[in-house]
Amino acid sequence: MNIQLPRADVAERTLAIVGELKGLEGPLLPILHEIQDEFGYVPDECLPVIARELNLSRAEVYGVVTFYHDFREHPAGRHVLKLCRAEACQSMGGDRLAERAKALLGIDFHETTPDGAVTLEPVYCLGLCSCSPSAMLDGEVHGRVDDTELEALVAEARR
């Protein structure tokens, strides 16, 4: 997913994505999601292309990208482990679990392991509050995560 493409290719793919989606009402968020799906992040080189095609200023597009937590300005690791940090998970030991995850991976939230394998991210609610604490590894959900399961998730992500 996170393949570093040459600049010209990024611009070309961006143009194709924008062309496909610009007919939607309010197309900017769908376009940014598609770009992040394609490249794994929102490369800088996309912004002028999007701005030109949607008749926006670069600043407006940049402002939208930076407003939303989901859009990355840099590629993530090969796997993304999200831990829920919200109240329901706190009530079931989520804070302790987060500390354990940080220790296992040797990184803090928003960081990627040096081998590029795992990015650790906080998430504020996965809607799994009835089986907290919860986590998401590459889009797969996990509930009632205990130390054993966390270790298994980390091992899986490190592979």
Place this chain on the structure above:
Amino acid sequence: MTVKIYIPRDAAALALGAERVATAMADEIAARGLDATIIRNGSRGMHWLEPLVEVETAEGRIAYGPVKASDVASLLDAGLLSGGAHALCLGKTEEVPFLKRQTRLTFARCGVIDPLSLDDYRAHGGLRGLEKAVAMQPAAIVAEVTESGLRGRGGAGFPTGIKWKTVLDAAGARKYIVCNADEGDSGTFADRMIMEGDPFVLIEGMAIAGIATGATKGFVYTRSEYPHAIAAMEQAIEIARAAGVLGASVLGSAHAFDMEVRTGAGAYVCGEETSLLNSLEGKRGIVRAKPPLPAHKGLFDCPTVINNVISLASVPIILDKGATFYRDFGMGRSRGTIPIQIAGNVKHSGLYETAFGLTLGEIVDEIGGGTASGRPVKAVQVGGPLGAYFPRSLFDTPFDYEAFAAKDGLIGHAGIVVFDDTADMLKQARFAMEFCAVESCGKCTPCRIGSTRGVEVADKIAAGIEPEKNRELLADLCNTMKFGSLCALGGFTPYPVMSAMTHFPEDFSPAPVWEAAE
């Protein structure tokens, strides 16, 4: 006859291993050459029993749970297909007390049907509301909804019918129905369950709203954290479109209505309706000042109905069974049913739909069964991260919009998070401020700056620096945020903070133990 086995596809069930159970079941059925089929239903809402496997027998559906993949072979050995006895057998699903005591109106089909079978949906009473609506005058539909007493289930509790009437009466060549499915509150999952377990009911509700107000286009704005709900909604919309439920001629009538799903990008504040509208338009999710109301100038400046998932999903049954039927449930000015979501440190976690009026204590102690940890309940946060923390002494508060407001709380989207006696309420108050600081859209000063100052003041109290003075400062800051913020994010963050400080003063006194415990 082919036996039907139900294994949920709801995200909570998946998070507890439902996919592995389904795979193991399919393998065993094939290996044993059994005449059985697996249906991936939504969740019944008994999440402590997930994955909950059900089998259809002549006596009704029999439930087993919580089932692990490794239990599948022994279940089949015990005669699962005919509802055989097994240590995991819970008896008839409908007779499980947690389910039996509920009044399921909005969630009547959730967990019962195949969420993506329109035939199943129809067979269980689906589309009756819409069929009635297409034959009615728009004003009559609005009157029916107003009469039912339905209030916004997103949290604000504004009468749905009045909102619809404003849009119906507003002049505009183009109008929109926007469904707020940006369910970001911790402790809530009702919207997710409906979208995954009965997506057609939301589509039906939105189509009725469209016909009632003259809107022809709808958007479901949901969260990127909900990939399963997004997939289910998108598939259901395709199916509804192919069957003529959506499109140029809704159920063959002269009304046109179509809809699409839009995904947010991890911003909590986009659950605020005006911020959501900006986000849908492709802008930063900055809150708009009101007026103008979205009903007058909403999406792309057009008259817009913006309702929560549960509000819209409650409309079909109101149209089907009539306003009086729905209004007869509930208490005071809170009419109908409310899906209470019981979460956090609680034994019987899940979704419990019931008429308004149960007390908080009944919900937590009797229905929820106390804490999962077995320790005493210390506090209950009701209504998400912007809701107040209630101590045991307020457990006699009835679940009702006005009763909660009278106790300086709110029912919000009806999520309840239970904490045991290990919870540190100063830490929870600090978290509320921190969350507000992270998620503030930045438009108004009390929210943007106040939340950051709030974290600092909480830290000073924790460190024992002039505690009395800083407690006063925190209260003053909360007052400013409550009355000076543009939207509920800054305006309601004081609820968890002030309730924690008022009801649990012992946690706000400087004690060296706190630092050591940290």
